[in-house]
Amino acid sequence: MNAFWSKKEKEVVKIKLRDVHKSFGEKIVLDGLDLDVKRGESLVVIGGSGTGKSVLLKSIQGILVPEDGSIEIDGDEVVGKSARELEKSNEKIGMLFQGGALFDSLKVWENVAFGLLESKKMKKEEARIEAINVLNQVGLSAAVADLSPAELSGGMQKRVGLARAIATKPEIIFFDEPTTGLDPIMADVINDLIIKCVKEIGATALTITHDMASARKIADRIAMLYKGKIIWVGTVKEMEKTDNPYVRQFIEGNAEGPIEFSF
Numbered sequence: 121m122n123a124f125w126s127k128k129e130k131e132v133v134k135i136k137l138r139d140v141h142k143s144f145g146e147k148i149v150l151d152g153l154d155l156d157v158k159r160g161e162s163l164v165v166i167g168g169s170g171t172g173k174s175v176l177l178k179s180i181q182g183i184l185v186p187e188d189g190s191i192e193i194d195g196d197e198v199v200g201k202s203a204r205e206l207e208k209s210n211e212k213i214g215m216l217f218q219g220g221a222l223f224d225s226l227k228v229w230e231n232v233a234f235g236l237l238e239s240k241k242m243k244k245e246e247a248r249i250e251a252i253n254v255l256n257q258v259g260l261s262a263a264v265a266d267l268s269p270a271e272l273s274g275g276m277q278k279r280v281g282l283a284r285a286i287a288t289k290p291e292i293i294f295f296d297e298p299t300t301g302l303d304p305i306m307a308d309v310i311n312d313l314i315i316k317c318v319k320e321i322g323a324t325a326l327t328i329t330h331d332m333a334s335a336r337k338i339a340d341r342i343a344m345l346y347k348g349k350i351i352w353v354g355t356v357k358e359m360e361k362t363d364n365p366y367v368r369q370f371i372e373g374n375a376e377g378p379i380e381f382s383f
Contacts, residue, residue: 136156140152142188151347154349160188160322164327164338165326182201213292214293215293215296216282216296229265232254232287288318294327295327302328311334311338313369339356342354342359
């Protein structure tokens with residue numbers, strides 16, 4: 121996706137997870153997970169609800185601490201960092217949350233500029249100008265800047281969330297179910313914006329989703345998470361041709377197959 125990086129640079133691993141374990145009581149969520157996300161690529165992790173996709177993202181951010189294993193960003197170990205060290209490390213990460221997670225008490229531009237004001241310590245006047253510029257990048261006019269999130273449609277709220285995720289020009293962007301709750305047309309608009317924005321800032325993107333239309337469109341590579349492990353990794357073309365029964369069942373949406381469901 122990103123011509124910004126040379127082929128050699130793309131092979132550099134930006135995020136590296138090795139033998140990561142995370143449980144909640146007796147429930148094992150991540151069970152020796154291994155994963156590499158290369159610099160400048162868009163990697164999409166697919167898997168059913170409750171398979172640990174969100175736990176994976178939170179573990180990389182240090183919000184959750186694995187019982188065992190290693191998580192590195194740019195060769196720097198995340199597991200075991202202090203809260204202050206994690207805060208510094210996470211400055212290079214932007215995130216689009218599943219529900220938008222906008223602050224209702226803040227205006228749209230203040231939501232977008234949150235990282236600019238808090239982390240970058242930008243002056244309020246400058247931050248507002250930059251926030252409006254970023255809103256334009258996601259197809260929203262300056263007219264929405266002073267509205268409250270409650271005055272926006274679901275699709276517009278998702279765009280504002282995307283604007284906030286890219287406002288600080290992060291090196292890494294996490295997308296948590298970016299098309300959930302959107303109609304097919306708006307979902308495709310968000311997919312296009314993700315591709316455009318990630319490409320423009322040359323970021324490494326890690327997306328978790330069960331939306332296969334979205335995964336096919338935005339991914340350079342796709343990884344499938346099942347029973348706490350990454351059981352398959354490949355390109356979209358390789359996914360369409362794979363004979364892996366778990367991948368085939370998931371992407372075809374078949375009730376019958378090797379994937380076990382809990383009811």
